[in-house]
Amino acid sequence: MGERSFWGWGFEGESLTDGQIEALAARVEPLVGSAALDLVVAPSEREIVLLSSRIAPPTTIALWCHVDDRQRASHTYGKSFRDVVRALDRNWERPPDVVATPPDEAGVVAVLEWASDVGAIVIPYGGGSSVAGGVEAPFHDDRPVISCDLSRLDRVLEVDATSRAARIQGGVFGPSLEAQLRPHGLTLRHYPQSFEVSSLGGWLATRSGGHFATLHTHIDDFVESIRAVTPRGLWESRRLPGSGAGPSPDRVMLGSEGILGVITEAWMRLQDRPRYRASGVARFASFEAGARGAKALAQSGLWPSNCRLLDATEALVTGAGDGTSHLLLVGFESGDHPVDGLLLRAAEIVADNAGLFQASDRDTSDDDAAERWKSAFLRAPYVRDGLVRLGLVNETFETAITWDRFDAFVATIKSVAEEALRTVGAWPGLVTCRLTHVYPDGAAPYFTVIAPGRRGARLEQWAHVKSAVMDAISQGGGTVTHHHSVGRDHRPGYDAERPELFAAQLRAAKSVVDPEWILNPGVLVDP
């Protein structure tokens, strides 16, 4: 894959070429107007200018601690719109003083001990793909910063084929994880959009949303046990297929976003590789009708692995449709039994809800189609970087809401987003919506905003839109995040959402394992 980009998504060799940027410009120009396009050249390594590192690693760990500008710059931010704009602005204001890449769990312990010794904070870093400010340093905390990059903890340590489970190190990225499981005929089958540049530990710490659009939507459900290093010692839960013994320890570590420990290992539930697949597309005259179809499928107990609704514009922009109808992508898969019967029943349900269903062509290999879709899906963030380089404002908002409020909620969010774009002069723009995951009692709508930005003012424009939409989500009863995590960026909505007493409990639970608040201070809770 080549070297990681230090300013944008993924790998350097995968970024859009000049030709691809031109083609992208041609595609978006009719939508936002030609005046909006204002190409920024990507920064080169030589342009990185950082404050000096304030701490020097002790010799015992210096071998795998990095203080060079490239490493520090590339670990300064995650990969949100704001992060990429700041990097394109050649602005790395609060870089980590040191990037530590411990080779093993003992190395992680050593990093925490060193941090405690020198009064530094530690930011656990998996793939750095956060779009919520989850891996950057706090602004109002002047302590030195160590970015603890777990990417060398990249092995599958043990496979239990009988129970279909494996003990896996926290730093492994998606492709390597799957490559290590493949010889056993098993798969974790967890494909967030960040699959190629995010880690198991990151997925667990942020309650990542994965492959399955229904049923087991989050990584949470695949956890048997978790092992983490905390400043107060090892935290490890018992490996179990199920339990009712007190509040689940794992469910406290899941979503803890690095504040309760550095996840070094987990026993994860795996699956047989799918052998049977069936899929199709349903067309609807309105998004609301499509949502009713998705709801009926979600409530049917058929548990489709794919059940993703794209509004007409999103279908057009992503190349999935021609923009005349709203598309519901439906798919089933199994490692055990044919699933054609399930697809037939899904088609009936779609028809009952005024959708036009078409099963996918069996002449093309389903495997190939799935691969093509996956490839386009994984490629989208590179395109996003292209849009950012073209001077546009581009953000996504994702949440979840119960069905009773769904239609009004989606309409409100779209209109609030459009209004906010108009207010900051970022118009004409696009606000599209899709459903990434659906539940019997609600859905996870995902909004994409693409709008013209003003050079030098884009971050202000973005901040206004972001804040307006996040407020509307919170006030409308949605969650601040369905699977992107809270990070530093979503704290206001998170603070409004969780029970106040729960925040105090989380604060207390953190102080138990991290009395000096070394780990990611300011994420989720303040001291």
Next chain:
Amino acid sequence: MGERSFWGWGFEGESLTDGQIEALAARVEPLVGSAALDLVVAPSEREIVLLSSRIAPPTTIALWCHVDDRQRASHTYGKSFRDVVRALDRNWERPPDVVATPPDEAGVVAVLEWASDVGAIVIPYGGGSSVAGGVEAPFHDDRPVISCDLSRLDRVLEVDATSRAARIQGGVFGPSLEAQLRPHGLTLRHYPQSFEVSSLGGWLATRSGGHFATLHTHIDDFVESIRAVTPRGLWESRRLPGSGAGPSPDRVMLGSEGILGVITEAWMRLQDRPRYRASGVARFASFEAGARGAKALAQSGLWPSNCRLLDATEALVTGAGDGTSHLLLVGFESGDHPVDGLLLRAAEIVADNAGLFQASDRDTSDDDAAERWKSAFLRAPYVRDGLVRLGLVNETFETAITWDRFDAFVATIKSVAEEALRTVGAWPGLVTCRLTHVYPDGAAPYFTVIAPGRRGARLEQWAHVKSAVMDAISQGGGTVTHHHSVGRDHRPGYDAERPELFAAQLRAAKSVVDPEWILNPGVLVDP
């Protein structure tokens, strides 16, 4: 249903009659020997002798606070073997001083305030069906005790048919809950064995195991949000179909066993009433083979609603079989689509695993069969009381373990139980095993012990067996409880199981909402 029994399970009118006791004696005599049978007469209300109540409720709440012996005795214990033996011994050593039955949430707040004022502790009480010492007073805490009986908070407050969810008060028992949902065509479909005498709040506080043998095995998965009263105020999570915002607050309240708050309401996910069913029975020559069949079904992705394996003896004792083979009961249900195809595939899987499958007779109504099974299942604890009255030692042990350890684990637990029974002279006895729930990565084995006891020594005999088996479960890698909860009885195993740092975190989280440790002190954690 009549009045609740103050000494044993359920309702007075449902207890075994003299004739039924005689018939039961005739059934067990060949198993344990006639010398073992030693009938104890059930206590009458006049035999209750209690220490005086040490506190008097203030007039504002006195109307619904009870200090009479019957109420206090009936709230002294749960319904474990030990609890029933103590009641049959006319021994209520540490009764609550007052039984409060608040009519609403404000009443619960008033109880907590009063407790704080007088330095009392509060034990949240749902149906009182705990078999783990979950509702009795701590022995090493001399504070006055208030049993806070939630049974008047028994209403479904709101039904959202669109999202298939309802806002339900914590004190409602199973039958009333289902009766209130039925007019809406919806069901919670949660049938623990205690269904008739346990409450929604109790199910949530103990992570109750329900109707479904696969997939959504615990009540946990049906929770949208929880509302609880704590000494520090209201704790309420946001109603959501799914979220990734930090550690789930609900998952911290789930399994909190009354130590973090009194659950007054929850938004619960409901289901359509099933319209399609298909079921069958598979016979296996060995329990291990049956477990392999159950494992294959659990890993198939067919998600049968029933997938319960009974060993040959358990099948014989419960009347499900003739004792010559091990039985796997398999069932599918759906409110949306026929499930015969799923049963056919299940039958193939069973055959691949050396099981003889027979689909259930379609001439008898499946509904009737399900009702009969449910009725026998719900009736079992009354039979247990009969065994206790007959002088036997009777206990159940339930846990969960991954498949890789399964065979050896089950063999060990059975042999440890038999050895322990022999050691205390409680032999010949029976140790049977069934699987109550199965997972892709493991199963929940449930052991039943029936053995002859010695009058006056039964609790010592029981304690030895209980402790030996619980130690073996813990050392073998199982969980201290899959769905019976921890209570006071399972603390040693729980303490060995949860991460030590998690216990400290739970302690800290409790102190935040309950700084005086009013709520169920000593359950799950000590101060």
